[in-house]
Amino acid sequence: MNIKWVMVAVAALLAGCGGAQVRGDFPDPARAHPAGGTYVNLDDLRQYAPGMNKQQLYALLGTPHFSEGMWGVREWNYLFNFRRSVGAEPIQCQFQVHFDAKGVAIGQAWSPATCATLLQPAAVAAAPPAPAATPEPLRIAADALFAFDRAELSDSGRARLDDVVARLGARAGQVDLTVVGYSDRIGADGYNLALSRRRAEAVRGYLVARGVPAASVQAEGRGNSQPLVECGAAPRAELVRCLAPNRRVEISGIGN
Template identity: 40%
Template sequence: MHKTLKNVGKGALALAASMMLAACGNLSRVDDKGATQEPVWPNPQHATFKNGSYPNLDNLRMVDRGMTKDQLYNLLGRPHFSEGLVGVREWDYWFHFRTPQGDVSCQYKVLFDSDKRAQSFLWKDPACADLLKTGQAAPAQRDFSLGADVLFGFDSAQLSPAGRQEVARIAAELREQPYNSVQVVGHTDRLGAQAYNQRLSEQRAQAVANELRAQGIDGTRMTVTGAGESQPLVNCTQTQRGELLACLKPNRRVDISARS
């Protein structure tokens, strides 16, 4: 019995020692100055932070040489991969960025010197560094402009069947790539009293917003306003009413802007 326990104790010590040795290793061969000639990149499928994260770009731009692990943790959060428990001088991240062309995924590596100060910052794809430049990783935005003549009947704020189908199509696009905010703005042409046009633009914007909500778009992130006749796209001088109504058609609209 004592012999068995003794053997188990030796086995446990050997296992612990092997785990400790493994924990001390980094993926790359990092020198004392916090540099490597051959960076090794982990497989994203092995990330301990499942699916990676969307970093705060302002925080990422603040990262600099000499920072401690605590300072980097405060800016970037915990590393997304596990390189060990002791003596780790390599942190790996799997970041996602929203761009006007769609989401972009990038692997990012921080190397520390022997004093555990950050010294090297690497991107697996060097093009990812461009995303930190001002405006390169601007929030994605989608703009839609719907003709009021398609959405509503004449002098009405009641959505037509065709109008509901058009709003449903836009809602489907917004659900595919969720946005942080959606702005709905109604517009009219200059015909009619200004106060009446303002009220009609608000009613039409609200009708579109209600349909977006019914299609699953979060109403708490939605702003709904009416601009009345104040933001025309065209100015018309025709004297015949029919010609004037046709010319002013682009001004009768509901605009939807979605930002990530």
Template identity: 45%
Template sequence: MGHKQMLLATVVAATAALLQGCVSSGSTNESGIMFPDMDSAYLKEGTFVAPDAVLRVSKGQNKDQIRALLDIPQFSEGLFGVREWNYAFNFYTDSVPKGYVTCQYQVHFDDDVLVESTHWKNEMCADLLVPVEAAPVPESTEERVRLSADVLFDFDSDVLRFEGQRSLERVADLLVTDFNDPEVRVLGHTDRIGNDAYNQRLSDKRANAVRQVLIAQGINPLHIQALGMGESNPVVSCAGESGAQLKECLQPNRRVDILINGERQVSAN
């Protein structure tokens, strides 16, 4: 092959790599998803992002919507035909001396360039966004995991968001590892905006959606009850508020309570 032919072949190969997305060295997470090395990031120290922006990432969003939420990817992804975007986000936490941890996050797009899935390099990063903790219920033998419906679901929908799905997977893990065959009640709650019948139906659908995820994660379906509570059991009233202020004030009422009645497993340590 002559010098000009070799040069042309090199240019063609480089152009193809640019169009399809650059392939760089990296490592896989527990699910086998490849993540690029942090050394290849534009911002090697990561960037701080509002947790709510990551929570709002949902299936079917386009690249413009993801860019508006998360900004541009911090790794060299190529120009056209790119099916994944990679980010490095910093989240505040008291668990490390420097006060924050850096988490790699990946968005996958389908053939229509719409969000298909998202992934964390370290799955523990998801717990920084949506902590899952069981706390005793006052004057009861039950314990409760309380999750915001705004985190779990798309607006006015019973379709789970990515981080909502992950949080419920961790709830299922907690039920398996911390309790001996517990009885579980899933209670869906809405705010008072809208009519009673609609809110009741929405809370029913959301409670059942949560139940189905727990069953899919191996929890005995005979031991899980799903109940929609509608707007009947608010934790805040927000008297005198209206419009956007009312919706924000009523946020604590939009929730899913997972009530656990069972004996805690005794640690082997």
């Protein structure tokens, strides 16, 4: 028998058994039905993956656009349109799915190939970096610096401020410090405000004497504002003890 005719017969037999080879080209977009293709939901299209069967793909993307059947067909072709934003000119892409003999998707192709990038989720703008947290001020109990109702530094108070200067080290001339004095509520508001100012100035003066540039240190008093604790009526000695946290000096700008 003529070899040529044998080969033709074998090819016809394979085609009849659904063994036709998968085509590598794309159909003419002008033959699409409906004309111009359809607008596809990108979220639906992103659900496609090899391993899906034809029924699943049909439910997901609808009927192929080039009169391709369900059974014995190894390739489905779609003509999809996309808009990047509302009112933008549509982008047209051809999408081709290849199936094995059992009708299971084994691969896909795009024309143009760049259309595949449309399935990538839109880039999410990176969140701006969180602002650096402002370091908490150094809080020193006034009772550790002064005798009760006094504004002259005690020996233990000077030693405590020596620790602050040591903490600053070589940065002592490179920082801007704010010293704020606070009092408790015992006594008149005006008196407490003046006392808190004198205490803040005493701390500032000592820091300057220990080498911190005078222009780098500010001092202010805030009296009995911004209390840390609230205490009810009590005998004076007990009230003094209860309000101790409110009597304080805070130094901002020291950092870590």
